[in-house]
Amino acid sequence: MPRPLHNTDTSLNAENLLRLPAEFGCPVWVYDAQIIRQQIAQLSQFDVVRFAQKACSNVHILQLMREEGVKVDSVSLGEIERALVAGFDPKTRPDDIVFTADVLDNETQARVAELGIPVNAGSVDMLEQLGAASPGHRVWLRINPGFGHGHSQKTNTGGENSKHGIWHSDLPLALAAIQRYQLKLVGIHMHIGSGVDYAHLEQVCGAMVEQVLAFGQDLEAISAGGGLSIPYREGDETIDTQHYYGLWNAAREKIAKHLGHPVKLEIEPGRFLVAEAGVLVAQVRSVKAMGRRHFVLIDAGFNDLMRPAMYGSYHHISALPADGRDLSHAPLIDTVVAGPLCESGDVFTQQEGGKVETRPLPAVVPGDYLVLHDTGAYGASMSSNYNSRPLLPEVLFDGGKARLIRRRQTIQELIALELL
Ligand code: LLP
16 A cells, blocks of 8 residues: 555655645645556456546546546536546547436436436436436446445445435336336446445345346446445555456356346446545644643644544544654654644544544644545545635646646635625
């Protein structure tokens, strides 16, 4: 796993990161294009790698994906427009973008109909609405196989407690709607959550084969969805992409044999492609004791990186001393790392449910920096303007050079929407 500060092979090394605040301000999101390319290369056996852009939807990251032959999954009109700006072109390459959702609002429906963007339908209502507006449209069916799995209940997207997809036994209803509107079925898709374990995976592959064989519909492709995990903690398992591919390929082969023609195999990762390629650099603004607790307060909050507050997610944190002093042998202090927001939950070291935890960190002083690692996925893309804080800049390292790929939002821009 790229642990940037200790890994000079990547652009996310201490020397590079330390230069950024002066040039781009602080806090700042930073990505390394080379790590993204390495992650893409690990999935090269799949016929289509489709980036779930919700993980990191910056237009420049999307452009990079396109240049590497990756397609894109969009979940909102905004994401569709981003993909178009990044050069994905559904008019000439109909499968460049797939729109995945459980509902279609009127505006999005009109746009997908106009551009002929295939729709991955998560409800029968969606099929009926789309069918009436755009007969003959290309559709995928997102099937909820009746079970799910996730790193948190909030990211478990299968089973009875999940709103996602078409319930597996409703597949005949979906097929009937497809027939009624002469929609064109491209394929079947399953995404049961974020964070893979192989036992679940075999279950999903089995469910996919079962669905296709039971209902006898013809199709061009199947999609394994996303969900590939990454090692956030030291010692976390790294996903074996060969094994992962092998399981899905076996499912694909059974389906192809049954249908009597080749079937394409898609994969739709978000996190796997970008999480390890990104860090958040924030500055230490205060160091204080609260009784026995040692707090380090930084200038980034949960409005910037929401994952710890939302899911109790773990992000490795390392210290980046502003004066370059060597902290490698410094004694470690059990530290609570928190942000500037007006809520006690604005803590980067916490469990799901809000229990505050500490992290062993060397002594830092105001002016030093902390680096929050593996924040390339669901970092910037989940940020908000809470506490009227502008969105942070994003910087991309490529070929050894740092390039600004999103400037910092200004406070005037925030207020402008209300000056009617
Ligand atoms: N495909 C579909 C239909 C999805 O709903 C998702 C994620 C993905 C693909 C990509 O999943 P990934 O490969 O990134 O695990 N905000 C949460 C993750 C929410 C994921 C929602 N759907 C987090 O920060 O962990």
